[in-house]
Amino acid sequence: MEMIKFIIDGKEITCNKGETILNAALQNGIDIPNLCYNCNLKVYGACGLCLVEAEGVPKLLRACSALASDGMVVSTKTDRVVKARQTALELIMSDHSGDCKGPCSLNCPAGTDVQGYIKQIALGNDKAAVEIIKEKIPIPASIGRVCPHPCEKNCRRSLVEEPLSIAYLKAFAADNDLKSGDTYIPSTKPSTGKKVAVIGGGPAGLAAAYRLRLNGHGVTVFDAMPEMGGMLRYGIPEYRLPKKVLDSEIRLISGIGVEFKNNCKIGKDITLDIIRNDYDAVIVAIGAWKSSSVRCKGEELDGVLGGIDFLREVNCGNIPDIGENVAVVGGGNTAMDACRTAVRCGAENVYVIYRRTRAEAPAEDIEIEEAIEEGVQFKFLTNPAEIIGENGKVKTIKLQVMKLGEPDASGRRSPVPVEGEFEYLNVDTVISAIGQYCDINGFEDLQTSPKGTILADKFTGKTNLSGVFACGDVTNKGPSIAIEAIAEGNTAAVSADNFLSGKADITFDPYYSEKNVTADMYEEIPKQSRAKMPVRSPVERKSSFDEVILSFTDEQARKEASRCLECGCHDFKDCRLIKYASSQEIHPECVSGCVHQSFNETKLSSIERDQGKCILCNQCVRICREDVDKGVIGLVGRGFKTVIKPEFNTQDTIGFCKNCGKCVEACPTGALKFV
């Protein structure tokens, strides 16, 4: 056999004469994207992904059919090729109706594989579930308790009746794993010899530290507080997240070799410069620890406290003297934590002052509900006008009565004062829970936003300093929820890892297909209500910091997990279409139009076809005809309306199907599956 030599992407390769460019490339370990190519079948040439450019050839070549010739110079990555592939992917995706990932996962800032771990929980495999969760969240027992669970907001089960109780299921599995005596411990990669400093041991810092350590780097976490956990420890009250749960999860992180240095404040105990000198990369995750003031007359009075300052003191075991009457200003989760903590500290009358109504309050509804159960009095549509003191100490709070006006930019109706209407409350303490901001002393070399947060790249966490990454509440838009901090910690870790190993960052949002659904599509699913988490009685709660929630029973949890509709594609992990579509920036929305609706084609014995996911690569048709010699299915219709159906669009051919499954195996997407 005559051999030839040619060049692909600067690499010289040798192959038999008569070999196609694609085959030669694949044999030499060079991946040229392709979807309709199958080495066991005749070349087809439909997908347009394998287009390459050859020097001296004006047209782009299909690598699957163009023959390699001696001395040829082929490029698979020129702008023209990338653009052509991008268009092909955008066109395919513009006519792809299916969910790559479940909507739960897409709405999780960390992109946790919710469907994956819920399935394991349904099957009773808690350890396997934890393994999946920990791909994204190193502290699932803690996060499962405190997360406002954006995943549940997107849960399609709400089109049937109610969303799945995803967060509590996560906590359930993680608790079981911790108690099991066979707790999941991930294996770390061999040491890289590189050292990374993580500044701040909150959720963002811990997530980054965990991920970097798993990748074989030496990781040290510096934290100003006596113990790790950040806001989870010092901001979240014990009754929501028991410290022993957090402790055991943090212990696992130290167990894989992450070093902790507490009581070490940057700018005071050590400088950023020194850390940068001593470490190969630095992650800054110092959070937002300053409480915003209430911004009205009297805010300087004794007895006016910051929300997170108050919570931190209580969490440290220093219960302040707040008196009998306490006003908490704000409508968010911190306000709820503060008012409910105040109840537990013995206050008789706890008021929440919020300038809008319950409907607009950003706090979780369950938190408001439980606060009311615990006796908290909500003063909606009021706003502090003045804190009136006596002898330098808070005595009364004067409240401006508000009403809702026109919707603002966020769509919420903005509160406007009702001229001349005021209320007065006699209080001993005013707790301001209207926001937090960052203290970046010691990080002056980092570029900041007008808000005073550190500017970090959205896709990489990179700051203006080389090798310094930032994540969590201290960056960009400021404080947010813990899972977002964890997501950013993961991103910064990936980017730092790339930085240390010289790999390229991904600087775009990978595309995932999403299906348009309506409630009527779920009419046939039997209704089964959401599992209710058992909680302690309000009376018991008011006088104790014991955890409010109890736990799902095993039976409850398995049943709840089995409510999952499994929206995400069964083939997501093996799908070659999404592999290519998510590996470069694409915008199918630019070429949006008519879409083949996702529905399941008449079953071929036990094989089901989702027309919405079929990309007409024709591999199934060809394998059935060329390899199995049956010809059960074929292309029907022309143009955009072309679909794959039983050959000649008649059911008669179905009888020939012998369920060999070769079509399912060949399908590059999740269009075919056994049922």
Next chain:
Amino acid sequence: MKIIIGEGSCGIAAGAAKVHAAISALINDSDSFSIGSTGCIGMCFLEPIVEIRNNGKVLRRLVKVTEKDAPNICKSVRENNFSLVDYLTIKPEDEEFLTKQTRIALRHCGIVDPESIEDYINIDGYQALKKVLKTMSPEQVIEQVKISGLAGRGGAGFPTWFKWNAARQSQGKNKYLICNADEGDPGAFMDRAVIESDPHSLIEGMLIGAYAIGAKKMIVYVRAEYPLAIKHLEKAIEQAKANNYLGENILGTSFSCDMLIKAGAGAFVCGEETALIESLEGKRGMPRLKPPFPAQKGYLDSPSNINNVETFANISWIINNGGEAFAAMGTENSKGTKVFALTGKVVKGGLVEIPMGKTLREVIFDIGGGIKGGKKFKAVQMGGPSGGCIPESLLDTIIDYKALGATGAIMGSGGMVVMDETTCMVGMAKFFLDFTASESCGKCVHCRIGTKRLQEILTRIVNGEGRDGDIELLEELCYAIKDGALCGLGQTAPNPVLTTIKYFRDEYEEHIKNKKCPAGECAALIKYSILPDKCKGCTLCAKKCPVKAIDGQVKLPHVIDVKKCIKCGLCYSICRFGAIIKE
């Protein structure tokens, strides 16, 4: 004397068969004249056409003949008094439509009786075949075709000799010569005319080709929508077999060759040669990847050569007259003549065969007589859905593969659709994309989804829902489709869009930015109303309106209810007082 009726499909559609029957019924046994048929005479705008011939010489050519004219015609022939049919006789300026042409491929069309092999033989038919079989080697045949400079007339314009030579060189026992008669371009009908009117020319041309490449089997892939062509060709094949022009040991030589017809089911893509082969093999008509080219591995994996009808129709002329004679016509890189199907808003529509090198202006204005109704020329679409439009400013472009290609249009199979100022160019692009999007075979992504997206964007533009950036998006998609589509259909489908954007960008912008259709054609963007001071209250519009959208009392101004109006434009066209305006 003979009365000959032009009975191609076009003539029949205009009523030629009825005229034939009417005349036939009036001929007595005592009459010294007879009646006969010929194919397409080529002047669609004058059909039905009847000729009074004596010994093959046309004495009178009568046009727009109806059944009512039959008695006059018979009487005039009987009495040898043609003044009786003066009123039907073609005007000299219309005669120019034919006299200004140079007919090679169409040389027998409208002259011979397509159902008579004798007619064909009488005008030196099958002489070229004799010459080839008895005096020339296959190589010499290919050499003559090479000298002639003949290029594929189906659209691609690839040198015919090169394909023949490749097939000749290709090793393989069973070679096939295939004729592509799947003429699918909207507005092109020259292939139909040749088969219907002169089927033996096609058979003779194909036989010469088969001899040249060494094929023993010939297949004509003809669209089933051409029943008359199939009928005439079937008859011609029978006659040729009976006369030993087809079959074993043709004309006593060792050359044997068979011919069969395969009717296509009407998919446009089957005009693409590899899709045509798939279809011949009984598979779904979808293009194959090239290489291998059909010359190496074609029909049933055997070396195959595919040419278009018009290409074959030139062959016997080239053999009879020599390649040089053919090459003497035309331009440096486009030799011979080309047939165009001149249609649209032109005064004289029909088949026009002219030497390459003439300008578009000569074809449209000198031969075609310019634009109907005194309107202004706007553009001409060349090459059907794969082609492009050429604006007024480029009317002096010569007909030549290269020169036409430079405008963004193509020679194509010869479709020439003339448009006037009332044609919306965005709507025109949409028309062709509607066609290609639905005719895409569905195989490759770029064509299947890409043309659909182009069509959707064009649809929203003509509906007044165009968005900023749509023009750029169209262009971007067009170039991507040209680059990525698998076959000629997809690769050329964007041409109508690209050329209309190139030459009429302002019209696109007007639709998108101001929601106006300058040509007044896009229904969603126009509004009809009645000028009260001009309306006489004649009630004609109200009576004719198909949706009863016009109301008013006699002798008082009428009003159009815009909610009911479907913008058919009927009122606008029938109002005698110019009282209805279109905005």
